[in-house]
Amino acid sequence: MALPVWRQLRTELHPRGLEIVTVALDLEVDAARSWIERSGAEHPQLVDTAHVLDEVLGIVNVPTALWVDEDGTIVRPPHTAAVERYDFSKLKAPEGLPDDLDAHIRDMLEQVKRIPRFDADHYVEALRDWVERGSNSEYALTPDEVVRRSAPRSRAVAEAAAEFDLGQYLHHAGHVDDARAHFRAAHRLQPENWTYKRNAWELVSPGIQGPTEFYDGDWLADIKAAGPENYYASPGF
């Protein structure tokens, strides 16, 4: 979870004119609450219980960030925001699990190890450069480039957003079972959107997002199908 890193960067860069806003893409506020309350952050910490950011900004996975200048102009559209330094090569399944769960988790970890990692130090250097130099920074893109680099929105992607919207509406109205048909439709229409899938899977299979009767896919099956190398787009620096 990147919250401590964002907090640290905010402490460093707020005096130089940067505000950070963290947004949890969580259908359930309470799922995000303890992380937020424990973070100790002084910047705005918001919860997007409808995944509005997917629809209006084209976000499909986390962590994702975008940069906005003093005039409200986006200078880096949504991109994979690698700010954490992990050593995934040493990940291990917990001891003492039942055999089938143990095998499933081992298989998941093999996929996790093949997810591309991006250079966290370079990301932070680029951010510092933009905060210091503004539009003179090589990392601040022109408006045309921002639009060009934003996600394409096909008819299917737009329809996925509408289906997810109906799903979240029914979910929050207490019709949790009936919301799932719309989440399933969103998954089918935009299979590359991991936030639509993972948030829905988490609600029925917490922790491992494994196969259930409710959804056609699950984390392990879907990342194998998509290829772990495609899980995160390059941040484009």
Add this chain to the structure above:
Amino acid sequence: MILDRLDVAPADLERQTGWELKPEGLCKDDRCFPLPADAGADGRLDVTVVADRLGMPLVHDERYGVWALGPESGDHVLTSAELPPIVLRDVDGRPFDLASLRGEKVLIAAWASW
């Protein structure tokens, strides 16, 4: 945008989708799509006409009698570099308008508990 009927007040449409009703049609940034002459005659817009003209999906849940009008398609998600209007809530339910941060550089970081 969630709807419980298939017509909408232009002000609601604008607040939720950014599309503004003008004499020349529905407009956003520098784009305008003309509407049939009688489209807003009674002060409300026919959502099926709006969806058709703007290329927006309209999906329905029959059991609960609700629709969702999705975003326009066929191009990129961003059609201008201006940050779209976004108001989200904190854990205590207080709304926060991202536009209130004008004057500062802002990094918006999406994460999740899952």
